[in-house]
Amino acid sequence: MSCTAPSLDRVFLQIGTLPIYWYGVIIAAGAFIGLYIGMKESERLGVNKDLIVDLVVFAIPISILFARIYYVTFEWERYADGPWWKVFAIWEGGIAIHGALIGAVLTAVVFTRVKKIPFWQLADILAPSLILGQAIGRWGNFMNQEAHGGPITNQAVIDTHYNLLPDFIMNQMCIQGTYYYPTFLYESLWNILVLILLLWLRRKNPIRGTIFLTYLAAYSVGRFFIEGMRTDSLYIIGNLRTAQFISVLLFVGAIFFIIYRYKTVKLRYEDVDLKKNNKKNTGKKKNTKKKK
DSSP: OBOOOOOOOSEEEEETTEEEEHHHHHHHHHHHHHHHHHHHHHHHHTOOHHHHHHHHHHHHHHHHHHHHHHHHHHTHHHHHTSOGGGGGOGGGOOOOHHHHHHHHHHHHHHHHHHHTOOHHHHHHHHHHHHHHHHHHHHHHHHHHTOSOBSBOOOHHHHHHHHHHSOHHHHHHTEETTEEBOOHHHHHHHHHHHHHHHHHHHHHTOOBTTHHHHHHHHHHHHHHHHHHTTBSSOOEEETTEEHHHHHHHHHHHHHHHHHHHHHHHOOOBTTSOOHHHHHHHHHHHHHHHHHHO
16 A cells, blocks of 8 residues: 655664764663663672673674674675675664574583583573563664565555554554555564563562573564564565574574473573582682681
């Protein structure tokens, strides 16, 4: 259906000739809000919050790098014949969440090995931060008018969206005279539901690793179905959408590891790490002997 509506300005702030885009501001806001939540939860559990900060300082740039490499790799034909600098033009959009997730997990694995701390403990603490950051980050796609679905051809569907959504969302989804499904919004809302699930699960004090693995499984379910509605999907082979393929792998892998860990692991989310606990106890005994 045809439409006419002005789009929102993609530029958040202009400093001389340097534009600062809403896309980057929103992504950064999601990262910092996620960091704050992770720090508060680490304090509640008695985990050194500096570990969270140190990890995020490394993880954010590496995740952005992996997200861009992932996107450019599967969209190489788009960049092969263009200016070389377009490969680095992240401000124009074009980063993939699955690539960012790969970068974040690899960073966390290396970080926890170097620091000799349990990976699953930090992963569980930061899982709600990750999904919240993704929920916020999708609004960067909204400002760029990307990550949307196909055109809406039914007037009744348009009317339903208008009745349910604010005008500014529908106006932004009017692209070149055509309304498109706001799949960025569907995923953002799904991510909020996943966040609620994770926060509820956290209160149940599950086996360590369950919260992060549930995040992977639950996010993948929503992403699989929403990806099928999008018009800007990356493709791995033929008509096989990369995000749907990765979502299936993540879902199956997450469910497998949840079952495996419940059979083999006794530590729960809020349990103090056994190695740290032993060191503390040993230290107390030594101090007691010295006093005597």
